[in-house]
Amino acid sequence: MKKLLSIAAAAALIGTFASAKEVKVGVVLPLTGPIAAFGQTSKGGLDIAYEQNHKLKNGDEVKLVVLDDRGDKVEAATAAKRLIDKDGVTVILGEVASGNSMAMAPIAEKNKTPMITHASTNPRVTKGKKYVTRACFIDPFQGAVMAKYALDHGMKTAVVVTDAKQDYSVGLSKAFKKAYTAGGGKVLKTVLINSGDKDFNAQVATIKELHPDIVAFTGYYPEAALLVKQARAMGVNTPFIGADGVGFPELIKIAGKAAEGFMYTDHFNEAAASSPEAKAYVEAFHKKYNKPADSMGALAADAYGMILSAMNQCIDEGKAPTDKECVNDKLRHTKGYKGITGVITINENGDAVKSAVINEVKDGKFVYKTTVNP
Numbered sequence: 001m002k003k004l005l006s007i008a009a010a011a012a013l014i015g016t017f018a019s020a021k022e023v024k025v026g027v028v029l030p031l032t033g034p035i036a037a038f039g040q041t042s043k044g045g046l047d048i049a050y051e052q053n054h055k056l057k058n059g060d061e062v063k064l065v066v067l068d069d070r071g072d073k074v075e076a077a078t079a080a081k082r083l084i085d086k087d088g089v090t091v092i093l094g095e096v097a098s099g100n101s102m103a104m105a106p107i108a109e110k111n112k113t114p115m116i117t118h119a120s121t122n123p124r125v126t127k128g129k130k131y132v133t134r135a136c137f138i139d140p141f142q143g144a145v146m147a148k149y150a151l152d153h154g155m156k157t158a159v160v161v162t163d164a165k166q167d168y169s170v171g172l173s174k175a176f177k178k179a180y181t182a183g184g185g186k187v188l189k190t191v192l193i194n195s196g197d198k199d200f201n202a203q204v205a206t207i208k209e210l211h212p213d214i215v216a217f218t219g220y221y222p223e224a225a226l227l228v229k230q231a232r233a234m235g236v237n238t239p240f241i242g243a244d245g246v247g248f249p250e251l252i253k254i255a256g257k258a259a260e261g262f263m264y265t266d267h268f269n270e271a272a273a274s275s276p277e278a279k280a281y282v283e284a285f286h287k288k289y290n291k292p293a294d295s296m297g298a299l300a301a302d303a304y305g306m307i308l309s310a311m312n313q314c315i316d317e318g319k320a321p322t323d324k325e326c327v328n329d330k331l332r333h334t335k336g337y338k339g340i341t342g343v344i345t346i347n348e349n350g351d352a353v354k355s356a357v358i359n360e361v362k363d364g365k366f367v368y369k370t371t372v373n374p
Contacts, residue, residue: 020059023321025307026083027064028094028104030071034195035220037248038096038296039068042118045297046093048284049304056308058315065089069100076100080107080115090311090322091116091331093303096296098122098168105132114310114328118303119267119296121244122171126350133331133350135303135339136267137374139168142243143175145265145356145372146216150241151183155213159188159238161203161227163219165195172218172243180216188212193223200227201234208236220245224262225254232258239263247295252364262361263369268295268341269357271368281340292366295341302339306331 027046029039043066054062065087069075076095083089084107092108092115095101101120108115108131115132117125121139126132150158160177163169177187188210191203204227207215215231215238217224224246231238242264252259270282270293281301285293310330311321319326334346342354358369 020061021322022063023056023060023311024063024065024087024089025304026080026087026089026092026094027066028069028076028079028083028092028100029066030096030100031066031068033071034222035071035097037221037250038119039071041248041294041296042096042300043297044289045281045285045294046300046304048281048288048297049301052280052284053305053308056315056321057312058321060321062308062311069095071097071100073100073103077103077107080104084108084111084113089113090324091307091327093118093300093307095120097166098125098171099166101125101132102167105129108132112328113324114331116303116306116331118299119244120168122167123349123351124167124171129350130332131328133306133328133334133346135306135341135344135352136244136299137354137356138351139172139243140175140178141374142265142356143172143177143218144179145358146176146241146243147179147183147185148372149263149265149358150180150214150216151185155239156184157186157188157210157212158214158216159207159210159212160190161215161217161219162190162192163195163223164192166219168245169218169220172245173216176216176218193219193227195220195223197223198226200230203227204231204234204236207231207238208234212238214238215240217242217246221248221251222254225251225259228262229255229258244295247359247366252361257364259361260363264359265356265372266295266359267354267356268293268298269359269366269368272357272371273340275338275340275342277338278340298340302337302341302344305339306334306337306344309334309337
């Protein structure tokens with residue numbers, strides 16, 4: 001009898017895998033263009049996660065359909081539409097930049113297709129949305145962490161540098177200023193820059209004249225590197241603090257020694273990786289790329305893992321992993337997911353509630369300083 005049951009079970013299993021289907025997951029990243037480092041490092045982490053697991057529990061094979069939007073909002077929206085209309089994906093992973101994710105979100109909403117961004121931190125990305133989730137914390141938390149760190153270390157006056165072209169930067173600046181002034185700090189001035197700028201002499205001159213205790217930079221690494229390099233060249237030694245948009249090797253490559261002491265909030269540092277999931281990921285990352293694991297890659301891997309978890313939960317309930325409504329519901333109700341960047345719980349707004357780390361450039365490397373909990 002046991003032998004017959006075993007044969008029947010084996011036959012059922014063979015039948016399940018024989019009828020295995022392909023489940024498409026769309027991916028939109030800036031693999032080229034001004035913020036290509038974001039997309040390339042995200043893809044690097046995603047590739048590791050995919051290599052580790054690309055089969056669902058019913059035997060279905062996950063296929064990634066990756067599109068490059070070159071960091072452009074219009075192309076991001078076009079990519080999202082193509083993935084849904086032409087490629088027939090079940091879910092979309094992306095984008096990195098908040099502005100690009102906001103360009104994609106209405107398309108996901110209209111087509112009732114779940115979308116998860118691993119790194120877009122502007123609150124408006126998920127605000128009022130039913131089909132958009134994120135695997136990262138949001139700017140109000142990140143801005144508050146920046147402000148608290150500055151105030152805790154006696155930095156009572158600040159100049160805020162805002163990239164007027166980036167929704168990410170505008171939102172983060174607002175969050176920092178709100179938390180900083182509420183804690184007793186004084187914002188001396190908000191200095192505006194634009195993505196793609198190369199000459200920051202005027203902005204540096206303003207910073208030098210005001211003598212702030214700290215410069216809160218809320219943009220991305222290309223401008224951060226040039227600004228701090230020019231600031232140091234002009235004799236400005238004021239500490240700089242930024243957010244997750246600056247923590248890339250290019251910051252150090254471009255700024256050189258001028259990047260020393262640049263602090264920033266981030267989602268992950270392998271020095272703080274303590275869970276089995278995080279340790280396994282870091283080991284695989286080192287083996288594949290022979291360099292330290294970065295936050296964007298870890299976030300992308302977490303978003304991918306959350307997608308697989310949602311699909312497998314749908315399978316457990318007797319539904320297809322391609323059931324968009326089910327997958328979206330499971331993503332939006334993620335609780336205690338043990339990811340690489342920490343334990344992730346999604347709140348009622350679709351935002352991840354999780355810890356942040358603070359890193360600092362020291363001796364040409366990104367060094368872990370501390371962890372800040374929600």
